[in-house]
Amino acid sequence: MAAVHPWDPFSAVEADVRALVANPRWPGLPAHLRAEALAATTVVTPDGGRWIFGAHARWYLHDPRDGRWHLAAPPRGQDLRTGRHGAPILPPHLLPVGADFIGPAGSTQAFIGPDVHPDLTEEVRVLLRRMGRKSELDYPLAAFQDVFAGDVPGTVAAVWGTIMWCAYAPAFDGNERLLTIFGEYLRRPLPGDEWVRWLTRPRLDALVALYAERARAAEDRAALRLVALMADTAQILADDARFAPRAHALRAMLEPLLHQPELDRASVREGDEPVRRAWLARVPEDLHRWLLPDTDPGAAFRHTVYDLVESLDFTSDAVRAAASFLTDLPGGGPRLQTWLDHRVRLAYAELIAHVAEYGEHTEPDGFAVPAFLWTGATGGWPSRATSPATARGVIVAPPDRESAAAVLGAAYAAGLTWCRLTGAEVPEDGFAGARAIVRRLVHERDDHPPVNH
Known part of the structure; x- marks a missing residue:
């Protein structure tokens, strides 16, 4: 979140656009009317830059060289002018749809300095300890083989994968207990040093693989247990803003499957990629921005x-x-x-x-x-x-x-x-x-x- 300035003219324009988009009529307006209304809020900075507060509740800057509008964080605290200033032609992808303005803000903080709250870590530890007793024969390691030893069950990988997939920036304090609880299961030391573990966010494909492997083996109960485990882990993580947006997105993918175990049966028969597409399709529009690492x-x-x-x-x-x-x-x-x-x-x-x-x-x-x-x-x-x-x-x-x-x-x-x-x-x-x-x-x-x- 950007720092709060005593008076920020960009924030005033943001408030005006949010009021427009919050109007129940907004989603039903023709695109050209929405474009006209948004163009009327164009702001101009002293250097001649033209700015629009648009889709995903973010600012876009007009590039005079190629005429395109680029995502660009604004120079807050500057004097500016509002108005149409030549009535810019706005491409459709700049227009807010409504739901994209109500998604969670999340946090860009890494897990170094501000610690993960001990209550959250303890909940994950209890879940992991229980799931770590499962047999690797019942829950084979269909993903994360580079992280865990061969005799580790897929249930452990499901908890780990959920944590890493939900994290905005998985750089962790070397002593962070949320990582150290996995120590006995690891194949090798995590990358980094005594200060920081520089980890990567897995693709959604890895979580899909854990579920789909059991479903294809006709182990439906085990497949659903893995889905429930991912959903439970995501629910715990949602209490920390650094995990929350993607945790909510993952739960939106998984919870319908828990209520309808047959939901992805046809997709499973076709392969992992159809399952991945089915999961992504269940995420509401207000969370779509947080899926971009996997979709765009x-x-x-x-x-x-x-x-x-x-x-x-x-x-x-x-x-x-x-x-x-x-x-x-x-x-x-x-x-x-x-x-x-x-x-x-x-x-x-x-x-x-x-x-x-x-x-x-x-x-x-x-x-x-x-x-x-x-x-x-x-x-x-x-x-x-x-x-x-x-x-x-x-x-x-x-x-x-x-x-x-x-x-x-x-x-x-x-x-x-x-x-x-x-x-x-x-x-x-x-x-x-x-x-x-x-x-x-x-x-x-x-x-x-x-x-x-």
Whole structure:
């Protein structure tokens, strides 16, 4: 969640658009009337940027170069003008449908700093302990074989898979008990170090495989037990905003199956992919944005970049700061630029050029980070600048632990989504910018404040 400013003109426009969309007549209006009403709320920033608050309750920026509208977090706190200003032609995908404005906000925080509440962890532990006694012969490990030992039952994988699939950004404190309760079942140590476990979010296919394998084997009772276990785990996780939106989406997929055990029988006979499509089709529209990593990785990446810019609004230049984190991503360059709005694209191109010219800077303790990324995580680097690239950077010094966790989560989620989109490998030691933010968090006491970023 973006920081709250004393007076934010963008928020005033958001309130106006929300009132429009909340009108019961809105969904039934012809598309051209909805487009006209939305165009009348266009805002213009001093640099000439034209902004629309549209689908998914998010802002879109008009790109003067190609005429397209890109997801883009707005520069809050600026003076702006409202009005049609040339009556922009709005494509259908910008128009809110109604349900997309009522979905949960979630949280971009990683699981480092703000801890998972012990009551939630205990509920999962009790569930896991009970399910861990099942036989691997009755519940074979149809997925997550790279995570768990061969004699671990699929019930354990179902709990693990649900946790990881529901997490916005599965970067965990190395001592986080929600992970350590799985220790006896693991095939090998989790990726990362003593401070952070850099984990990946599984595809929905992995959860489908656990269910579909038992259903195809005519073990209907076992198949439904796995579905119930995933639903129960998701229900527990929904109490933490970092899990909540996708936990609600997963429950929407699974609960109809628990009430109608025959519901996916025909899909099971056709294969895992028809089952996956059937599960996704049951998710209500207000939760569709949270399914994008599984349905449209390109759109999901754009949303995570939006989250990253919002999480950095305490900096002097959130766009440039966000671009600095994006330079960590493997196989970027021109390919990555095509997914960015023109502000982030320009900042990213400039930073890439500086990195190519000046290379990387190394912190005094040997921690390599991009030369322009001065996190201030441990009080800042020494005052000497090692290159013009450093001087052109943006200080990213989160004011508190919650803000640091939000930046870390958004940066890591952007990296994971980019790797899903491109097929690149996720580094086992995380991405450099995210690692630098960890330094702001690891020496602070863990406690359990509200998770609301």
